Amino acid sequence: MRFLHADPQKVVLIGILAALIVGLTFASPHFLSVTNFTNVLLKVAVIVIIASAANLLMVTGNFDLSVGSVLAFSGILHAYMSKHGVAIELSILITLIVAMGWGGLNALTVSVIGINPVIATVGTLFIARGFALLIARWDGGANIMLGLPRDFVDFGRDPVFGLIPLAIVVMVAAVGTFIFIEKKTALGRKAYAIGANLKSAKLSGINTVGIVSLLYVLVALFAGLSGVLQTSRVGLAAPTVGKGLEFDVIVAIILGGTSMLGGVGSTFGMLLGALVVGFTANGMVLLGIPFYFQTIAYGGILIGTLLLSRKFDAKAAA
Amino acid sequence: MKKLLTTAVVAAGLTATAAMADDVLVLGKIPYTLEHSYHQSIVEMFADHADKYYGAKTIVVDGQANSDTTLSAVENLIAQGVDGIALHSPDIGMTAAAVAKAHAAGIPITTTLIYPETKNAPHIAPQEALSSHREGVVAAEKWIAANPDKPIEIAILDFGGFEQVVHLRTGPFVAGVKSIAPDAKVVAQQNGFGNTVKSMEIMLDILQANPGVNIIFGGNDDMALGALAAAEQLGRGKMDNGVPLTEIIAGVDGGENAMIKIFDPNSSFKLTQGQVRDNARAEVDTLVAMARGELAIDAWMEIPTLSQEIDYWNTTLAGAQRFLQENFKFEGNLAELLAN
């Protein structure tokens, strides 16, 4: 099987996913239903939307730890503006532009100045989180809910075509877009080249600074979009949301087979990684497993998946 | 660097706490975490009361929901030589260490909510357990009255086994429900992380696994609101003019976000409880009394404050309005907001 040779990690993920779905179908009568699958997709939507862009960023050998803060900031900014009379559409537009500004800050520090992405994006993480909390405080509280116009929530909750929740539509669009970028565009090709060998990429005339910067801005844009979607759906904007989201995003990406050093990886793999995490979490709540065991299982899934794929790798090689 | 910091501080529009005059009392307040509205309000009430009644200044150092950071905050305040410390500790064990440190420095200290085991300092004790029990009773009664044929199934969102929440909130609530409906069952209990978004996600899963859930208790209002959002997404979360249809949701804190839902006759979030002002005042009064030598600083004393139970059926709108004004400096008009 050429496919197996190509990427054992994806095979392992598909295997685990299948095992989870079959196992949970037997274990819980409530598992196999459209509603439940919708729930799982909604749960992973934010992770997948951000990870679509962040995956390609990681393919270039960079990453962004500030996504959770940018998400929180964007949610609260959108709520703040909507509450204070800005039209929903305009508010979303402004929020997305400001979100891209955070991406621009990351691009400036990491890509242009050349600071290590961990420190630079942790810096942004602090700053954006601080301002998210401050915006809520300027509004007079710890979060924003009262006084939000009705269409604020409608935006997030009204299903598209009366069928599919908007977050899922956006998620599918994001995944589709990035699979397309990865496979069919110069941007994708160049991103892989940058991750595979930065020096070669420069000497081949690839605008490495520009492309990495663009991806940072895109990641922040998607984080901002997720923030808008999330607050709209929940109907409450809290500056504390999205803590640890950066880990969820990176875990999905790495589970999907993307290397932190760059050069390899795929959007599809990331989707599989996110779904494995999503279904595991869903299954454990369905089965009523206490919280402590959930975190242990989460760690187990992470390590286990990689151990398994290493094993497959060795087998495929032998 | 100095310039940078100066600009940052000036930009913040904040003035550094200037040298303190000796005759002015300075009180330190350590909230659990400023990221929640309840704690923001209590800090504000504390500072107001200290200033208004005693001309005292307040220094706030955030505990950031972490026992290590909170203990450092205590040490920081001791180093600043405050005249009293009001501590909301996140952990029972750490509380003892904090009290010992303050006492060693001869500084009065009060604790609140987290019940200390070393009983050697005044403790401001909001009577949450009573109100939680009462919430349980009201919820059970209302559900049985409207749906006598549907046995009660309870789902709980907590902070991941945080024990104080078990003693003050989730435990008494369940006991309250069971006092009315002995066969009521807790079918799900999960960590909602005190967070609306996480609570919504988890409640979706819980309701998927347990469609029969009809009483939901959130360990705070943020989690209750998350549960409500989840229920609404599933087409639940409704009441018919105060008559339970799908479920009853209860929370804790009593902020305006919760209140607007509670007094919406068609929403299923119907109960909460809270107190801010009395707690803050009790803390200030006790500290000042100790600082003035009117109270021994190392004598155990429990100062109960009422945590007011609020629900759609038994609290008047005017009462809720007053509650918000007194405790959360609410400036809006609940009735007007509801009309929109």
Add this chain to the structure above:
Amino acid sequence: MGPKSNPMSLVKNQNFVLLLIFVALNVYFATTTQSYFQLGNYFNMLTQNAALLLTAAAATLLMKTGNFDLSTTANLAFSGVLYALLASWGLPLTLAAVITLCAGICFGAINGLLVTRYDISPFIATLGMMCIGGGAALLICGGQSVRTGLPDNFSSLMQTDIFGLPTPIVISFVGITVFWVAANYSLIGKYAMAIGSNKNAAALAGINVDRVVMGLFVLVAIMASLAGIMTASRIGSGDPRVAEFFFMDVIVAIMLGGTPLTGGRGTVIGTVIAAMIVIVIGNGLNMLGILVFWQTVIKGVILIMAVTINEKFTFSRLSEKMSAPGFSQ
């Protein structure tokens, strides 16, 4: 071997720049607040962060090999709970500490095994262990901090003095010295540097790379475990939720101190000064009475600016920039 002392090289030294930032911050806080510039406050800061300094100093050696450990938070929490638990069962504190350290080593051993034997990236391996260890910490105490039945001297480790210096400060000072010596004068430091700089060359020179990396993971685990014991002693109980962002503080300190994630460079002293910068900012801003949210913002700004100054405007970096990429030799 060892740092060369040439006065002209001072400006080229990243640590010197960090030190300047540190001094500037101290001067600023000393002049703007009343209670900052006092011995007691410095003792406070050092005692509060003794565990952090110790772990960060040890983890610098690990990071020099190009590996890092996110599970220190979980190890700290787990060890603290276990230590308190054992003490509450009446075990002598020393024995409890020894058993705890042995349990703490497991984190390092598993991390090391996953990274070296199974070739799993340190990020995933140690993140996995962070989740597992965090869950285990909550599990063994049932989510409740362990504080009943503790002996009276439970906190003595953190509350006694040695020659007028608080014990935790002495411990961290001794630990930092040991790791500084190990990094600069022993083969461990040299091998760590070699592995991070050119893993292949290190292996071909006959260094058992796996064993060194494994050993350093264990070393960090021991320090994180000790940090757990120290924290438990400090707060007087075993709290499973303690020090949530410990790993972040450790890694930020190391990286701000000039050790990159990929390893090959870095100094223990750099890490310690960087950690002190972060600590001083937190303490000073509290003294200034700055709202915690603004503190978060300022912390982020200072982090970015400090590392920019550190990485980009020291002369050594500039000279490296002159020999631009594209052409070797």
Add this chain to the structure above:
Amino acid sequence: MNGQDENIIEIRGIEKSFPGVKALKGVSFGVKRGTVHCIVGENGAGKSTFIKILTGAQPATRGEIKLGGKPFSPHHVSDAIHQGISCLYQELNIVDELTVEENISLGQEKHKFLFPQKADNLEKAGAILADFDSTVSLGDRVGSLSVAQKQIVEITRALVAECSVLVMDEPTAALSLGETTKIMQVIERLREAGMTIIFISHKLSEIFEIGDTVTVLRDGEMVGTQSLEGMSQPDLVRMMLGKVVAEEYIPSTGARDQAVLEARGVSTRKLKDVNFDLMKGEILGFYGLLGAGKTEVAEVLFGHEYRGEIKRDGRVLRFRTERDALRAGFALVPEERREEGIFGLLSVMRNIPLMNLKTVMRRGLVSGKAERDLADKYIDLLQIATSGRNHPVALLSGGNQQKVVIAKCLNRDADIILMDEPTRGVDIGAKQEIHNIIRDLANKGKSVIVFSSELQEITGLCDRMVLMYDGMVRETLRNGDELSTDYILEVVAGKEA
């Protein structure tokens, strides 16, 4: 292969399998004590694999090795070192962050409780080092040294470790002529001192200069082991390739009368008043010793700052980045292909279009078909030996990697192509193929500048050659019959013309 006593190493039926590939298919020969035993073969013949097995870096799949009559199966590099086999690998295996002294002792330190003791062989190390290059001292940080100096440190390290067998895998690849001569002298001395040397090189002249015996490998198989005495260079090449290769200068066919590039008074920190012209359809060679300024000229042509002027078709060039240079019609085959040329993780197919993605774009999107066609075209054109276009470039042999780099560059369709050491570490067969490609380019009207430290390459390939010394152009010669190698060597060695 006489008696057992004479052979310090006895190799019997060594095989090595990698997933999908059999790298060694039963290699057997003996190495006589106190000789220089050469191993030759094209890239991919299995030389490197053999060395890795001999030095404990990899285990053999089958077969046995005897060292001094005893079975020898090292599990680890240090096993081999302790038993007296030291090795200099092809890739630089040196730690930039450490000092020369620390590198020399790395992994072999005498220590007490992990604290290194003062090495007793420091003087020896210092002496060996000084013999090679007096400008390098034991206290220098290796990162500040040049590639050649790093190589010298590595050789010193191997010599300091008290070995009875020294394996050298292309030790002179990155060295200048003078340094190579020095190493040859050292090898000679070592042999006289009774050391056994296993010597691998692509430079056949070196083999004949220094070697006693030669073992030829081809495609993982033994072709034979013979004494070098009485053997001729064509004989050896025939053994290696199965055909005779003789490379002679063939002038480019173009008119070569139109200057596409004029450099006037180009100066940098290193270069002093450099002048040269490049004609359309010409191959221009830059030759000089290490540090003469070849690399700096390449840098100036690809985006570095300079004083003076460089005119392209009459317009003065000022590049700020590599991309400006590419846009102006330059392309570069860099010297360090692993670090600067290839994208190792990516497949051959993905590598080739990266300098000019337009060639695989159709209507603004990457076309899979165009990409495959392009890859097939170049695999065919340059005879790239790969199991398929989806094969990662990192897994190809050095020569084929270089061909991928050249393919990438050709696909750019630049008018001026800079080639920095285009055949370093490339075997003879591939080298000739690459030279033919370069000639072909010139004949098609492109201009090529070759920077090389190999005189044969310059004289065999270039239409004109610029000889450099100490940052200056000493002389520009036209290639032809009257060319004297000795004269060229004198010029680049600094003798006044």
